[in-house]
Amino acid sequence: MASTAAASGGERVVDESAYHFDAFRLDPRRGVLEAEDGTVLPLRPRSYELLRHMLDRPHELLRREALLEALWPGLAVTDDSLTQCISELRQAFGSRGSAVLRTLPRRGYVLAANVRREAPPADPPTAPAAARPTPTLAAAPGRDLLVIEALEPASADAAGQQLARALGAELLVTLSRSEIMRVLTRRPVPAPADCYRLCGAMLRAGEEPLLSLVLEDAETSRVLWADRVALPAGSGRDDALAVLLARLEMHVTGEALHRARHKAPEARRPHDFILLGRELHERGGEANTLEARQHFLRAIAMDPSIAVAHAFHAFTVIRFLTHGWGGGDRDVQCRLALDIAQRAVELEPRSALCQSALAFALLHLGRWEEAVEAARASLRLSSLSAIGTRTACAEVLAASGEAAEAAAALQAAIALDPFCPPRSRAVLGRALLLSGRREEALAELHRADARLPDYAPCLRSMVVAAVELGRMEEARDALARLRRLQPNWLPNNRQALAFLRDERDLERFVAAFEACADAVNPAS
Missing domain, CATH: 3.40.50.10070 (TolB, N-terminal domain)
Known part of the structure; x- marks a missing residue:
């Protein structure tokens, strides 16, 4: 697929010189696609090969059949394989996608950019390359x-x-x-x-x-x-x-x-405030969340273009809402969180964290299908090491009736980090509970409770899991602790469980609370 050039003795060798096109550079020596600032734009190997094939044929109509044969010679693959590669290239090109790569319906594709080949550097290089801007x-x-x-x-x-x-x-x-x-x-x-x-x-x-x-x-x-x-x-x-x-x-x-x-506060960068805020956010609790929110707002004030700061800010707004901290109108707070999350996605649409914040905000507005779509998009973009992002996505999927999918996505991430934040194990416990795996659920909830004993969502799931397993004493103890945390919380309060899409899941929670509520003294 690569271009070739004549070598001494008539032998033909692969041309490893880089391609420059539009605002991008493809480097065959390292097998990577780069933006103008040197940032690597991730591509799967097959998508990389497709791009290089098209760069060798700029402005040509490349029919789907010919591309399938070139990329998968001798193999029977569907058009979906090629469509997925085209989609990945457009995502990598971002806002330039439609200008660089054109689709001619029922005919094929055209790489519509002018392509220039860069002469490979001498070995060793005698002078620094001047063709590319230096990243800052x-x-x-x-x-x-x-x-x-x-x-x-x-x-x-x-x-x-x-x-x-x-x-x-x-x-x-x-x-x-x-x-x-x-x-x-x-x-x-x-x-x-x-x-x-x-x-x-x-x-x-x-x-x-x-x-x-x-x-x-x-x-x-x-x-x-x-x-x-x-x-x-x-x-x-x-x-x-x-x-x-x-x-x-x-x-x-x-x-x-x-x-x-x-660092002294005046010497901190926006990223420093994001790091400090994220650590506090992962600890949980009202005081930590409030301080985390202030850090994220400082980062936004210093640089409004940082998408992750907006995403974390949206998460803090939702946490204050779900825990009942600070009061305020629920609908207003939900719409505020959605506006902030949408701003984050606008700034960085391929950010898994920003997509998860959007999914979380949509969930609390009852826009279930959109929430699931955003959560799945986030999981596709995220790495397994992004435990916070995957936790938010799992919470959205579990509440939306996709509990088995939620559990699978989160278990894979926790397997990489057994010392993950306890909230991640609490969300996994709820997903396992909703998918009918009660024993496994209670084990995860106990692990979360041991490190974060005052986390109300974990205690609610523990009540349900313990009741359904016949462990009434354990269920009553969890409910008593929950009431000490939230004295005004009522076991039959359906509005507090409105995040559950499936009426059957909601009934399970209400029935479990009512089964052990009479034996608990609210003032204990």
Whole structure:
């Protein structure tokens, strides 16, 4: 599919020079698509191959049949496979999608951009490339910067170098899905203080490639984390890369949060306030949520374009609403949360976090189908390490009647992080409960309760699970604790359970509360 050029002796070799088109650059040497600022735009391998095939044929009508044969030679695949690749390319191009890639109904597709090939640099380069702008700190608001260097190959032969490039491309695609880190392939100039570098080498471990990785502070070269990661073939490789992303995010976030805490308030960036607010938000409780909200509002005041700050702000509005903190008209607060979440999605439509905030706001307005659609979109965009995002999506799906789907989405994320926030286990417990898995549900609810004993939604689910398992003493104890937290809460208050779409789920909760309510002294 790639262009070829004549080499000495008449041999033809693959042309690895980069493609420039519209506001993008495709680099065959590293197997990545980049925006103008150097940000890597994630593409699956098949979508990458489709783009390169089209870049070699700009302004040509490419019929679907020819594309299917070029991408899947000799294989019987449906048109949906090609449609999915086209859709992924348009998502990567963002607002430029319709201008770059045109569809001619019932005929095919045209790459409508002018394409220029970049001469490959000399080896070694004698001067810095001047064809591309150097990325700056302003290109990454609201995230930490991670500069990933090319992997050193296991051997100097062509096969070893090709494998290193392929694995490096897979690593880039995985890391670029992070909403905590902004991945670049070159260090910004001037270099910001809060920037991290990931470098490593590809080794051999029998038949499996092994990555030896080092995470450093880009300014001081201080090592923050180092490890070796085996990359088995097939789906096992995707799981290994997901675990790797979770580890990197944990170390980068921990280091960035430590720095944010020790900065003077006047020296903090918007991202520092987001990190501080997120930590408080995950702790829960009225005082922590109120302080978290102030941090998010500070970040928005400093830079209104940071989408994740708006998304977190929407979550705090909903939490105040659902816990009854501060009063106010419910409908007004729901619409406010929706407006804030919609603003976040407008700023960054491919953000899993922003889509989950939108889903959560729609849920509390009773717009079930839209909420489920946004939650599923968020899950498609999110990495398994995005435990907070997946928790919100699972809560939306469980309340909307898709409890089994909710449990599956959240269990996969919790498996990567057994020390996840207790609220995530409480939401998993409710999803398991609603899908009929009561024993598993109660076990998760106990784990959540041990770390977050004053979380009312967890106690409500514990009451129902315990009653349905015949553990009445445990149910009464959970209900008594719930009433101490919320003295005015009534067991038959259907409005408090309005987030449940299925009338049968609502009846289960009401029946369980009523079954043990008479034995509990409200004043105890």
